[in-house]
Amino acid sequence: MSHNVRISIGIVILIALSILFLFGVVHTAAAASRSGSRAVAEGHRLAQAWCQSCHAIEPRRDGFFDEAPSFQSIADRKGTTALSLKVFWRTSHQNMPNLVISPEQAEVLSAYILSLRRN
Numbered sequence: 001m002s003h004n005v006r007i008s009i010g011i012v013i014l015i016a017l018s019i020l021f022l023f024g025v026v027h028t029a030a031a032a033s034r035s036g037s038r039a040v041a042e043g044h045r046l047a048q049a050w051c052q053s054c055h056a057i058e059p060r061r062d063g064f065f066d067e068a069p070s071f072q073s074i075a076d077r078k079g080t081t082a083l084s085l086k087v088f089w090r091t092s093h094q095n096m097p098n099l100v101i102s103p104e105q106a107e108v109l110s111a112y113i114l115s116l117r118r119n
């Protein structure tokens with residue numbers, strides 16, 4: 001086998017590996033965004049079941065209840081992150097009943113609230 005042929009076989013293999021790698025990256029990114037929107041939908045469902053009695057939970061609804069802030073206004077606040085929400089649910093608060101929220105439920109509820117963010 002001549003030297004040149006060996007180099008071009010090497011290049012072909014390199015290109016094939018790059019294509020496989022790119023497919024892998026694209027595929028993983030697509031899967032991640034799919035599971036992200038599933039989390040948001042699941043969080044919305046939980047919010048309808050558990051939070052709606054006190055909070056305005058739908059997008060662009062600013063609060064119509066006096067005490068509980070709307071999920072929209074919580075989402076728009078600068079300090080709100082998945083972590084700050086989790087911390088809030090783990091601590092006790094004055095006016096909101098201490099709900100027992102599992103880690104998975106906290107995950108999807110914060111995914112839903114953060115999906116409302118406008119800024």
Ligand code: HEC
Nearest residue numbers: 050051053054067068069074088093094095096097099109
């Ligand atoms: C019985 C009424 C009630 C229910 C049910 C309720 N909340 Fe609340 N929530 C409140 C009130 C009142 C406040 C504001 C006072 C406070 O911070 O304790 C509050 C505050 C919050 C805050 C913090 C907002 C801030 O100022 O940082 C978050 C986040 C929140 N609620 C999420 C939820 C989620 C998620 C659910 C459903 C799993 C839920 N709440 C269910 C009454 C309620």
